[in-house]
């Protein structure tokens with residue numbers, strides 16, 4: 467992954483509204499714990515929300531993301547279990 471991830475200090479609801487992101491919960495694929503993606507993050511052209519580390523490793527964190535660019539965004543909401551999956555994602 468070429469872009470590092472940053473965690474802007476911003477209210478999660480304001481961030482979610484700004485990028486039209488839902489605050490989602492999904493179970494961890496490894497331990498089954500319910501993960502809520504509510505921590506604002508940004509990396510490259512993506513803006514999103516991620517869950518807190520809970521002991522299973524970054525590849526099991528939940529990411530809900532969209533494009534920073536309004537024209538690229540167009541209602542795109544992608545849900546990932548790892549940033550490497552995210553960066554390989556190409557919208558249809």
Ligand SMILES: [Zn+2]
Pocket residue numbers: 494495496497498499520521522526
């Ligand atoms: Zn887990």
